Amino acid sequence: MTISPFDHPILSGLLGDEPLAHLFSARAEIDAMLRFEATLAEAERQEGVIPADAAEAIVALLATFSPDVPALRAGVARDGVVVPALVAELRAKLPETCRPHLHFGATSQDVIDTGLALRLKSACAILLERLATVSQSLALLEARDGAVEVMAHTRMQAAIRVPAARKIGSWRAPLERHAERLERARQAVEILHFGGAAGTLDKLGAKGPAVARHMAAALGLSLVDHVRHSERDGIAELASVLSLITGSLGKMGQDVALAAQSEIGEIVLSSGGGSSAMPHKKNPVAAETLVTLARFNATLLAGMHQSLVHENERSGAAWTLEWMLLPQMVVATGAALVKAGDLVDGISFRPLER
Structure with a gap:
């Protein structure tokens, strides 16, 4: 179960x-x-x-x-x-x-935290590879459809006509920045945790x-230079980057879902989810999922910041909270990147009618 x-x-x-x-x-x-x-x-x-x-x-x-x-x-x-x-x-x-x-x-925390660092090293490598893949897919979409004229919207109202490249660029640029952020953040988590009972390696x-x-x-x-048993800013920084990644993907998903509405039709989905009652529908499932995962990680990020509060040299409470939240954030980010890749590969922009 x-x-x-x-x-x-x-x-x-x-x-x-x-x-x-x-x-x-x-x-x-x-x-x-x-x-x-x-x-x-x-x-x-x-x-x-x-x-x-x-x-x-x-x-x-x-x-x-x-x-x-x-x-x-x-x-x-x-x-x-x-x-x-x-x-x-x-x-x-x-x-x-x-x-x-x-x-x-x-001590126990040496073993658990170093074990986590080893697994986060593999996770970060996967996420960086997927970020690069989604960015490349967006670049290909821009090369193909970037010149298509679409309607910009400000505050949910039609504004002026812009090239699709304007929208696609607003999806791609943050992901490229997030890749740089993730590279920096991983340096703070891919570390050896080895301090013994109270961080001093006293027995050695x-x-x-x-x-x-x-x-x-x-x-x-x-x-x-010293063990970081109770200094969890590196872990919290990674969580922040994870939330930023899913947040930017959620923005893209929201844009796509709005533009693919039947009465708007600026974006055409090559495939979508079906309906049990309305067989004509092509629901933007991947786009909606990106919005959900963005909100999920944003919610969990607050908990990760709560886990920064480690009393003295080690905390059972804050540490356990971290175990509960961080794995879900990593998996949510990975799932969002997979969904984003599928979404980008399956959309095309439709020119506005003159």
């Missing part, structure tokens, strides 16, 4: 995005956390923090490990995070002499920075 429209067995046909949704699946999250633990063990071996045989045993176990998901669920109910139960299960499968060396010097002593450097390089993440 699911209550999310993004992976609902029926509604996901309209709103789903399997490649991005997969990045937020339990399997993908666990795989990312196991990658963190394996990288930690190897980095600590290189710096002589843990014995080589212990690191080898840990890495070998993690390569084939499959967790007891019901046990993890019970652990989350008890601890509020999955890592204590996950680490306990892993330690139980290790030789007794190796158990203290697993997860040494790390002088070897902490070197272990962190090894880990960042191995994971392909940036190394920041």
